[in-house]
Amino acid sequence: MHGPAWGSALDAGTGDHSLGWLGSLSPTSLTGVTVETWRLAGLKALAPTARIVEGQWTDPLLLAGERFDVVVADYVIGAIDGHAPYFQYGFLERIRPHVGSRLYLVGMEPPPRDGSLLDEVCRCRDAAILLAGHRCYREYPRELVVDWLGRVGFRVLDAASFPNVLKERFVNGQLDVARRKLPYFTDSALAESFSAYIEDLRRRALAAVPQKWGSDWVIAAGV
Numbered sequence: 001m002h003g004p005a006w007g008s009a010l011d012a013g014t015g016d017h018s019l020g021w022l023g024s025l026s027p028t029s030l031t032g033v034t035v036e037t038w039r040l041a042g043l044k045a046l047a048p049t050a051r052i053v054e055g056q057w058t059d060p061l062l063l064a065g066e067r068f069d070v071v072v073a074d075y076v077i078g079a080i081d082g083h084a085p086y087f088q089y090g091f092l093e094r095i096r097p098h099v100g101s102r103l104y105l106v107g108m109e110p111p112p113r114d115g116s117l118l119d120e121v122c123r124c125r126d127a128a129i130l131l132a133g134h135r136c137y138r139e140y141p142r143e144l145v146v147d148w149l150g151r152v153g154f155r156v157l158d159a160a161s162f163p164n165v166l167k168e169r170f171v172n173g174q175l176d177v178a179r180r181k182l183p184y185f186t187d188s189a190l191a192e193s194f195s196a197y198i199e200d201l202r203r204r205a206l207a208a209v210p211q212k213w214g215s216d217w218v219i220a221a222g223v
Helices: 016-023 037-046 076-082 087-100 118-130 141-151 168-180 188-206
Strands: 008-011 029-034 051-054 068-072 099-108 155-166 211-220
Touching: 008 016, 016 029, 016 037, 016 068, 029 037, 037 051, 068 076, 068 087, 076 087, 076 099, 087 099, 087 141, 087 155, 099 141, 118 168, 118 211, 141 155, 141 211, 155 168, 168 188
Parallel strands: 008 029, 008 068, 029 051, 068 099
Antiparallel strands: 099 211, 155 211
16 A cells, blocks of 8 residues: 555554564664553564654653654554553544654454354453453444544545454464463462463364454555
């Protein structure tokens, strides 16, 4: 969709995945923003020539006065609730002054609640997050985000959805999130029981993939 020339690029919610593929496109400069301090060393090692900034988009001084040819928000909308609850709409308004030409949003449709094993994997993950006293991700439909973009002054240029074929990486990734939450449980017996449940579910879900389930979306917007 975009072509070979990316110019100056901002990864508005950076991680190993988005920083890696943006770096492979050889932008003239690459800036990544993360709110997670524990990620900093790994991100800097992954992309030594990139500028990695620790900050939260609720801070009005973050990257004040800076504009980038291309801004990428790779699964940021869904992740915001874990760090800045209810700021999804505000994020799009906040990021607009930093977009010189193009904004790309990548996200996920809310997971289907269909009683499948993959549905159970996601519910297990979310239950562990809540029992740890943390906040879950909150995914939004593409159509709603398109509407938000128009309301804050973006021109939506294109949008598409892509059905997911999920494999072992998805199952292990989601259940590993659940496992990392166990030390935060206040009831050690519950944590032990939940650990056994995670591994039983992992065994059952891995036997059921690959499976077509849910979809991701991408939206291209201009200013």
